[in-house]
Amino acid sequence: MPKTFTYDELKEATNNFSEDKLLGGGAFGIVYKGVLRDGRIVAVKQQRAERKLEEQEFQKEIEIISGIHHEHLVHLVGFCIWEAERLLVYEFVSNKSLHFHLHDYGNISENDKEILDWKKRFNIAVGTAKGLVHLHDVSAGKPRIVHRDIKSANILLDEKWEAKVADFGLARSILAGKTHISTEVKGTFGYMDPDFFTSGIRLNEKSDVYSFGMLLLELITGCLPLNKIQPPDSDNEKLAVKAKPMLRKAVKDSNINVVYTDPKLGKFDKSAMFLVVHCTAACVCYPAGDRPQMREILEALEGKLDVRVLTERIKTMFTAEDISWNRKTLLEMLEAIKEEDPATSIG
Structure with a gap:
């Protein structure tokens, strides 16, 4: 205790x-x-x-x-x-947050800089997934816990660059046998599950899965979910809105080259990137029922499950109507948020 x-x-x-x-x-x-x-x-x-x-x-x-x-x-x-x-x-977790190392990197001296390379980012993704799997675990009939605020600012890194999920201020428990709980809409814009946002009160683990998908996309691109993707050929769309069609195209064509990657990554392991891109696409699927469980995502990242199983449904549902996925509503919501405030939350 x-x-x-x-x-x-x-x-x-x-x-x-x-x-x-x-x-x-x-x-x-x-x-x-x-x-x-x-x-x-x-x-x-x-x-x-x-x-x-x-x-x-x-x-x-x-x-x-x-x-x-x-x-x-x-x-x-x-x-x-x-x-x-x-x-x-x-x-106390000594090595600051993932947000700091991805986005505040320019605010530290040259001597203190250490590039967050692909190996570290992939390891952070796996560690975060392990933490979420533990929260969502239903073994022994215990309640599952939904974090509700997965974002780079809440992923802390220790001296070995291992990830630790932090800040459980919005966490809620779901009793065994229940599919969801009814609760108010809270979270951080950009990471927030649009299905939960539009449904209003029905919350379950799939909201964390969506947020984890946006976190994966942040690791890939180096962009905040509310920031515009660079370079300019991104049509000036927000990352949270641009993500789904970009990822679906990568999955449909089996071509990760269509996904914008952080220039700071340099060379990266294409097989690991393939896993992360497919997992990201599966996580941000809409509606929430089409998303996998966090345990499946972890197994895919660890090579224990063929990641294409998670995205096969996406490939067969690749339609213009599906890509739009409440596009107008989400765009209006995002435009109302100040872009310079990546931690904007509601609730």
Whole structure:
């Protein structure tokens, strides 16, 4: 069970939540680096004032994530409830986020730069998939957990460049035997499953599968889901909208050369790229019922399942009408979001 910390302990650990301890933050909280009295280095997440949860809701969040133990999931060390303060204490992951290494790379000195090459990216994809498979696991009749906010900012990297899925603030559990739960629409634009967005309340694991597909596309292209693909021959479309026809064409023609790849990749393993492109196409399939389970995606990435099995249906459904997939609705939604704010969330 996670430890209950006092507010004074966490205040001391973070040097009174000093700016020089700041690791980052998003819509739901600010994260500080801390050193506990026993010497352990941790990450302390302090909820933003406008996001304060009632104690019952906060306890429910703790209940969901306290039972999660996996090498590719960030471990919860403890928590603190003091007056209006709600804080979570996680293990510290030393090598920043995938988002940092893909998109903030230009903000660090030349001496500190290390290219996120294809081998690392492929390993990150496999590690993230393993973490999600563990969340979605139905063994022993336990509830499945839907993360609901898979994105590059929530994939942390350790000193060996192994991926750890973080930030379970939007996670929800689904009891064994249930196909979905009814809940409000929340998540990050660009990564959010359009099927969940349009259905409004019906949530299951396939929403995480879609988000993982957009994460794979981000690893391939080096582009944020809300950013325009470069070069200009991309028709100036958003990555989230351009993705499906581009991937379907690659799958239909068995030609990964039609997929835009990050110039920083240089040479890459074409067989591994073939796997990732096909998995991406399967993940972003619409409607959600046509998507595979995360376990199938992992097996395909590991070479245990013929990836073409996952995309055969896509090839047979390759029509102009299918490519449009609520194109107008999604375009209008994306255009309403500020492109310079990749972490924009709702909820």
